[in-house]
Amino acid sequence: MTEFTATLFDGKRSAAHPVRVRQQGGAIYVYTQDETDPVRMDPLANCQITPPLGQTRRAIYLPDGARLETGNQEAVAQLDHLNRHSRGMQWVHGLESRWKLVLCSLATLVFCVWIFIAYGIPFLAEKAAESVPAAVMETVSDRALDRFESRLLTPTELPEAQIAELRAHFREIARRSGDDQQLRLLVYKAPQIGANAFALPSGKILVTDDLIRLAENKQELSGVFVHEIAHVRQRHGLRTVFQNAGVFFVISALVGDVASITSTAAALPTMLVQRGYSREFERQADTAAGKYLIQNRDSTRTYRRMLKRLSEKSPAGAAPSMMATHPAVKVRIRQLKQLEKK
Ligand SMILES: [Zn+2]
Numbered sequence: 543m544t545e546f547t548a549t550l551f552d553g554k555r556s557a558a559h560p561v562r563v564r565q566q567g568g569a570i571y572v573y574t575q576d577e578t579d580p581v582r583m584d585p586l587a588n589c590q591i592t593p594p595l596g597q598t599r600r601a602i603y604l605p606d607g608a609r610l611e612t613g614n615q616e617a618v619a620q621l622d623h624l625n626r627h628s629r630g631m632q633w634v635h636g637l638e639s640r641w642k643l644v645l646c647s648l649a650t651l652v653f654c655v656w657i658f659i660a661y662g663i664p665f666l667a668e669k670a671a672e673s674v675p676a677a678v679m680e681t682v683s684d685r686a687l688d689r690f691e692s693r694l695l696t697p698t699e700l701p702e703a704q705i706a707e708l709r710a711h712f713r714e715i716a717r718r719s720g721d722d723q724q725l726r727l728l729v730y731k732a733p734q735i736g737a738n739a740f741a742l743p744s745g746k747i748l749v750t751d752d753l754i755r756l757a758e759n760k761q762e763l764s765g766v767f768v769h770e771i772a773h774v775r776q777r778h779g780l781r782t783v784f785q786n787a788g789v790f791f792v793i794s795a796l797v798g799d800v801a802s803i804t805s806t807a808a809a810l811p812t813m814l815v816q817r818g819y820s821r822e823f824e825r826q827a828d829t830a831a832g833k834y835l836i837q838n839r840d841s842t843r844t845y846r847r848m849l850k851r852l853s854e855k856s857p858a859g860a861a862p863s864m865m866a867t868h869p870a871v872k873v874r875i876r877q878l879k880q881l882e883k884k
Contacts, residue, residue, distance in 0.1 A: 765845025772830035
């Protein structure tokens with residue numbers, strides 16, 4: 543409770559009335575000098591208090607335009623403090639009682655986070671992947687290759703002449719699709735991963751003996767080569783790494799300490815988004831393959847045949863294969879046919 547003397551101006555006449563002012567709870571009560579009952583009472587939150595200016599008298603504007611003036615700086619400072627606090631609480635209370643507004647804000651937040659995950663992160667990841675120097679990509683890729691070689695890959699068992707012919711075919715495709723000295727074809731025997739192909743960020747493209755055996759001729763491998771070359775050129779590998787890191791960062795910022803929530807709950811959104819990302823990259827790589835084949839062979843037929851055969855051979859649930867992380871073959875074949883119509 544604060545009490546002080548002041549001068550009251552009613553806002554209509556210039557007459558000044560000496561009064562006592564008492565603040566109690568969230569209100570201020572005004573008494574004429576001798577009365578014990580207040581002549582008026584106003585909620586503090588509805589009053590405006592002028593800011594302090596040296597030792598000048600301060601004014602408290604009441605809701606109807608009346609004004610209290612006092613030289614008691616300490617008392618006004620206290621009122622000012624209470625006034626700010628009650629206004630703040632009023633705002634919070636107002637927000638709480640407006641559940642529609644709160645729901646709207648929540649929906650907006652979810653929408654913004656979703657937009658950021660769907661568009662912001664891929665954009666940032668693309669920019670980040672573009673700025674990775676070649677030397678770093680080389681190191682990262684060589685390390686990955688070492689791991690593959692020690693676990694899954696053994697030297698190819700195909701005849702040397704066949705490998706040489708395939709290398710020449712690969713080089714021709716690399717040249718026609720925009721020459722790139724970085725691109726290299728590596729062939730391995732790798733029974734654990736079956737008929738398979740994948741690209742390392744440095745430009746090394748790995749294919750397995752089983753994949754080559756699956757093709758009836760080298761033309762059927764053209765689409766697969768262009769698909770993998772597209773992954774290298776569009777830096778899909780690095781972008782996936784950066785995107786996953788970005789999604790992980792956003793989710794941990796939203797839910798707090800990731801380590802403390804169950805791993806499934808944390809992994810699920812990342813997984814869903816990742817699948818979406820990878821499907822998009824696969825579509826882009828297939829589009830590149832389709833366009834190349836239409837330009838050079840008039841048709842995507844050889845690639846479609848190869849995809850169909852791959853899907854028939856690839857055992858479900860086997861090690862990550864050219865098929866496992868890719869969209870359904872039916873969808874991919876339909877996209878290739880649509881590309882031809884254009
Ligand atoms: Zn792919």
